[in-house]
Structure formats: structure tokens, C-alpha cells
């Protein structure tokens with residue numbers, strides 16, 4: 137099974153950021169209100185994700201690390217859905233097969249926590265360990281036993297950049313949860329949970345930079361069951377590094393052709409000529425009107441009425457940008 141796990145790991149664990157993604161999704165699934173991500177050496181030396189979620193019962197610790205042990209799969213309603221989600225219920229097993237993994241957890245009801253250690257799938261029985269309610273997953277020496285994969289990793293800076301981007305994205309999607317991120321003992325992101333709109337602004341500023349918020353035009357439009365809010369940046373705001381383009385559909389980050397087109401058209405039309413729009417936008421609509429499981433890893437979606445969504449986005453953004461020029 138070790139080889140099987142390593143093969144599965146190839147699907148799930150491409151680089152350190154993929155590990156962080158799986159661990160954070162588990163934390164959010166466990167109802168965490170606060171997650172701490174500590175990274176060393178671009179994530180190759182260490183990734184530690186600590187949450188205050190519901191925790192794992194000691195009887196289930198071993199199960200959590202075995203393939204197909206997930207209970208979540210039973211919540212999935214049809215086969216097509218299962219297929220589209222790909223390898224589910226084996227993220228931890230896959231990660232454990234290519235690293236030195238420690239899982240420590242405590243549930244609310246138990247007086248103490250328990251820890252289980254795995255090294256390349258050699259598992260030791262759980263032992264008691266001090267831990268507050270919640271779970272800590274520690275992943276050390278990623279790809280230590282798969283040198284071929286390790287060779288494909290980029291510089292520490294690049295790998296950490298992917299992690300930072302991922303945390304920022306998840307944090308934008310879940311303003312109700314606190315996310316902290318550090319690299320080599322240095323705090324990089326400190327994103328406290330936000331409730332009101334002022335707090336949410338502050339949080340977006342912390343995630344995307346104060347400069348973005350200063351040059352951002354607020355968007356808040358509702359029509360025919362479509363609700364769009366967030367910010368688009370004036371062209372005066374130019375971001376040299378990575379693109380600052382975040383579009384969420386019902387809380388899930390997407391990178392969609394139709395959406396991209398509508399945004400570009402709106403920019404062009406207002407004669408900004410800005411080839412690199414920056415935006416953080418949240419579209420909310422009836423889940424029945426959108427299929428988010430087209431290709432989860434590629435962040436694609438399929439709108440039932442693509443045309444009207446496109447036109448709605450175009451008009452909403454056009455209005456926001458034109459309004460600012462007037």
C-alpha cells in the first residue's frame with residue numbers, strides 16, 4: 137500500500153502548497169475558527185497546520201491516515217460528483233506516504249490529546265499528547281523518499297509564494313475564520329476573523345495590501361438573483377508581482393473564461409486600457425444555476441445561463457468603473 141499511496145500522492149501532492157491546501161480544507165471541514173500555518177524551508181522542511189476544530193477521536197486517528205477511510209464520501213450524492221472530486225479520502229494517507237507526518241488531536245469530550253506518527257507509511261500506535269481542542273498536522277521532510285519528485289521543486293521562495301497565495305485565497309473566501317501564516321519563524325500573514333463590513337475591509341487590506349484597498353472601487357450590485365460585491369481597482373493601481381485577481385462564486389475561488397472576459401470587457405469599455413485588472417469579487421447566486429464541479433483543480437465553473445451572468449458582470453463592473461471616472 138505504500139507504493140499505492142505514493143502513486144496516489146502524485147495526484148494530490150504536487151508541491152508543498154498542495155499539502156497546505158489539503159490540510160486547510162480539512163481544518164475548515166472540521167469547523168475551525170482559527171488556523172495557524174507554520175512553514176519552514178518553503179514547506180519542504182516543515183508544514184505545520186494547527187486548528188481549533190472538532191478534533192479526531194483517538195480511535196479514528198489511524199483511520200484518518202488510511203485510504204478511503206473518509207466518511208465524507210457518503211455525503212456525496214452521485215457518482216459523477218465523486219468522479220469529479222477525484223481522489224477523496226486519501227489526502228492524509230498520500231501526504232503521509234511522502235513525508236514524516238505527525239497527527240495530534242483532541243476532541244472536546246476527552247481530557248487529553250493523542251498523537252500518531254507516520255514515516256513513509258510506517259505507522260506507530262497513538263500515544264497521549266498534550267493538545268488543546270483541535271488538530272495539529274505536522275509534515276516534515278516532504279518527498280524525502282521520492283527524490284524524483286523532490287527534484288521538481290522550485291526555490292524555497294517560489295514554493296513559499298504558492299503557499300502564501302493559497303492561504304490568501306482561502307482567507308478571502310472565509311473571512312469568518314482567522315488565518316495566520318509564518319515562514320521560517322517570521323509572521324507573513326495575520327488575518328483575523330472579520331464580521332462587520334469595516335472589519336472585512338481591514339481584512340482585505342491585510343490580505344491584498346493597503347494599496348489595493350486605497351485604489352479599489354467598491355462594487356455592490358444585485359439583479360435577477362445575482363449578487364456581486366467586492367472591489368475592482370482603478371488602473372492607477374498596478375501590481376508588479378502576481379496578478380491580484382480573485383473571483384469567488386458562492387464562496388469558492390474560480391478562474392473562469394466567461395468571468396475573465398466580462399471583467400476585461402468592462403475595463404476596456406471604460407477606456408482604461410488596463411490590461412491587468414485587479415479585483416476581489418464575490419458572486420452569489422442560487423447554487424442550482426451553477427455547476428462548480430466541472431473541474432475542481434482548474435477552478436472552472438459552468439453557469440446555466442452564462443449569457444446573463446456575463447452581461448450582469450459586465451454591467452456591474454462597467455458601472456463601478458465609469459462611476460469613478462465621472
Ligand code: ADP
Pocket residue numbers: 158162163166187189190191192199200201205206207208209224225226227228229271
Ligand atoms: P477527506 O478530507 O477527503 O475525508 P483526508 O485524507 O483529507 O480525507 O482526511 C481523512 C479524515 O481525517 C477526514 O475525513 C477527517 O475525518 C479526518 N481529519 C483530517 N484532518 C482533520 C482535522 N484538521 N480536523 C478533524 N478531522 C480531520
Ligand code: MG
Pocket residue numbers: 158161162225227228
Ligand atoms: Mg481532506
